[in-house]
Amino acid sequence: MHIHEVKCDQCGQWTHGKNHRCEHCGAILKEEEKKEIAVRKAKGDSIKPRFVKINEEDGWLLVIGKYVIRTGQFIFYALISFLIWITSLTIG
Ligand SMILES: [Zn+2]
Known part of the structure; x- marks a missing residue:
């Protein structure tokens, strides 16, 4: 094998x-x-964040789970970049 x-x-x-x-x-x-x-x-x-990899051999449940994680990661990074943008506006 x-x-x-x-x-x-x-x-x-x-x-x-x-x-x-x-x-x-x-x-x-x-x-x-x-x-x-x-x-x-x-x-x-x-610099781009690393997202969870979805493999072809993953089962459908795992794929759905990974998509949920990826969405969460995307929201998280979007929020971080938004906060950085807000901070740069208020300071600079
Ligand atoms: Zn060797």
Whole structure:
């Protein structure tokens, strides 16, 4: 069974990504992290908040739950940016 396999940078062998360390040489796996950073760099928005990821294999209940969380996060960040805007208006 293949569960989320990641290729090791150090030895080039495939290992389970969930361990965060290579089974063969013990190197820390940063494959996922690197991918995310690359994507964020490409988009050019490192300041933008990170929303909950919705995976294709998630069940419908989990997807609904994640959408609720995302909506909550969106409202939260909108509120924060609004407060910053208000503060900058009153101070500056
Ligand atoms: Zn390795």
